[in-house]
Amino acid sequence: MARVALDLPLRANLSALDNIALIPLYQRHYGADESTRQARAMLEQLGHAEIALLRDPDMTPSQRFVTQLARALILKRPRLVIDRPGAMLYDVPYPAFIGQLAAQAEMTGIWEIFDFSWNQALYQA
Amino acid sequence: MNFLAASIESLGAKVAGWITVGYGMFAFLVQASLLLLERSTWNRATYDVVIKQIYFTAVQILHVFLGYTLVISWLIITIILSTARDFGLTEFASEMTIRVLVLELLPFLTALFIALRSGSAINTEVALMKVNNELDALAHCKVPPMQFEFLPRLIGGVVSVVTLAGLAGLLALLMGYIAIYGGSTAGFEPFTQTIAKIFDFRIVAGLLVKCVLFGLAVTLIPVTAGLETPKKLFMVPVSVLRGMMRVFFAIVAIEVVSLALKYV
Numbered sequence: 001m002a003r004v005a006l007d008l009p010l011r012a013n014l015s016a017l018d019n020i021a022l023i024p025l026y027q028r029h030y031g032a033d034e035s036t037r038q039a040r041a042m043l044e045q046l047g048h049a050e051i052a053l054l055r056d057p058d059m060t061p062s063q064r065f066v067t068q069l070a071r072a073l074i075l076k077r078p079r080l081v082i083d084r085p086g087a088m089l090y091d092v093p094y095p096a097f098i099g100q101l102a103a104q105a106e107m108t109g110i111w112e113i114f115d116f117s118w119n120q121a122l123y124q125a
Numbered sequence: 126m127n128f129l130a131a132s133i134e135s136l137g138a139k140v141a142g143w144i145t146v147g148y149g150m151f152a153f154l155v156q157a158s159l160l161l162l163e164r165s166t167w168n169r170a171t172y173d174v175v176i177k178q179i180y181f182t183a184v185q186i187l188h189v190f191l192g193y194t195l196v197i198s199w200l201i202i203t204i205i206l207s208t209a210r211d212f213g214l215t216e217f218a219s220e221m222t223i224r225v226l227v228l229e230l231l232p233f234l235t236a237l238f239i240a241l242r243s244g245s246a247i248n249t250e251v252a253l254m255k256v257n258n259e260l261d262a263l264a265h266c267k268v269p270p271m272q273f274e275f276l277p278r279l280i281g282g283v284v285s286v287v288t289l290a291g292l293a294g295l296l297a298l299l300m301g302y303i304a305i306y307g308g309s310t311a312g313f314e315p316f317t318q319t320i321a322k323i324f325d326f327r328i329v330a331g332l333l334v335k336c337v338l339f340g341l342a343v344t345l346i347p348v349t350a351g352l353e354t355p356k357k358l359f360m361v362p363v364s365v366l367r368g369m370m371r372v373f374f375a376i377v378a379i380e381v382v383s384l385a386l387k388y389v
Contacts, residue, residue: 007262008258008261008262008265009257010259010262011262012254012257012259013250022170022263023268026168026170026272027268031169032170032173075267
C-alpha cells in the first residue's frame with residue numbers, strides 16, 4: 001500500500017523531481033537520468049510538470065500534494081490511500097482536485113480516501 | 126544522607142546515559158561498516174550522494190580553508206623560527222615545524238573547521254528530518270536512510286578531513302621550507318632528510334588513523350545526536366548543542382590519546 005499523508009512529508013532539501021526520482025533510483029536501481037525521466041513523466045501525467053524544480057518550502061499545499069501523490073504513484077503499489085486530504089489540501093476544493101488528478105493519472109490500482117465523516121458532504125457535492 | 130543518595134543516583138544516571146550514547150554510536154558505526162561491505166550499497170545513487178557530500182564538505186570551502194591554513198601556518202612557523210633563533214636551536218626548527226604543524230595542529234584545526242561548518246549542519250539537518258518525519262517517509266518509500274542520508278555523510282566527512290589535513294600539511298611544509306631557506310634550493314636535501322626521518326611508517330599510519338577518527342567524529346556524532354532528538358521542534362537546538370559538545374570532547378580525546386601514544 002502507498003500512502004499520501006501529512007505525516008509522510010517530502011525530503012525538504014530536494015526538488016519535487018528528486019523526491020520522486022528517489023524511488024526508481026533506489027528501488028529499481030535505474031540510473032540517475034532514467035529515474036529523473038520517469039519522475040518528470042509522472043509529473044507531466046498529473047499535469048504539473050512546472051513544479052519539477054520546486055522544493056517543499058517553496059510549494060503551495062496543492063503542489064506539495066501533487067508531488068507526494070506522484071511519489072506514491074511511482075511506487076507502483078496495488079493500493080493507494082490518501083489519508084485525511086483536507087489536512088494537506090486546504091487551498092483548493094479537494095474532492096474535485098483529487099478527482100481531476102485521478103482522471104489524469106490513469107492509475108490501474110485502487111485509490112482510497114480516508115477522511116472524517118463530517119466531510120462526507122464535500123464528496124457528494 | 127539523602128543528598129549523598131541523590132548525588133550517587135544522578136551520577137549513575139549520567140554514566141548510564143553516556144554508556145547508552147556510546148553504545149548507540151558504536152552500533153550505528155557497526156551497521157554502517159557492514160553496509161559498506163554489501164554490494165547493493167555501491168549503486169550509482171549512493172555514489173552520487175557521496176560525491177555531493179565531498180563537494181559540500183571539502184571542495185566548496187577549499188579557498189577559505191587554504192587561506193586560513195596559510196595564515197595559521199605562517200604565524201606558527203614565524204614563532205617557532207624566532208624562538209629557535211633566540212635559543213640557538215635553528216637546526217631543529219624544520220623538525221619542530223613539521224611535528225607541531227603537520228602532525229598535530231593542522232589535523233586538529235581541520236577537524237574543528239569541518240565540525241563547526243559541516244558537523245553542526247549535519248546535526249541540525251538530521252534532527253529536523255527526525256522531527257519532521259522525513260525519515261519515516263523515506264522508510265515508507267523503501268528508500269534506506271542509512272544508504273541515502275547517513276553513509277554518504279560519514280564517507281564524505283572522513284574523505285574530507287583526510288584530504289584537507291593532507292593539503293594543509295603539504296602547504297605548511299612548503300611554507301616551512303620557504304621560511305627557513307627562502308627561495309634557495311640549497312636546503313632541499315636537509316629538509317627532505319628531516320621529513321624522511323620524521324615520517325616513518327608508524328607516524329604516517331598514526332596520522333592517517335587520527336584523521337580518519339577525526340572524520341568519523343565530526344560526522345558520526347552529529348548524525349547519532351540528530352537521530353536521538355525527540356519529535357519536538359524545540360528540541361532541535363538542544364540536540365545540536367549536545368552533539369557539538371560531544372564532537373568537541375571526541376576531537377580533544379583523539380588528539381590527547383594520539384599525543385600520549387607518540388610522546389609519553
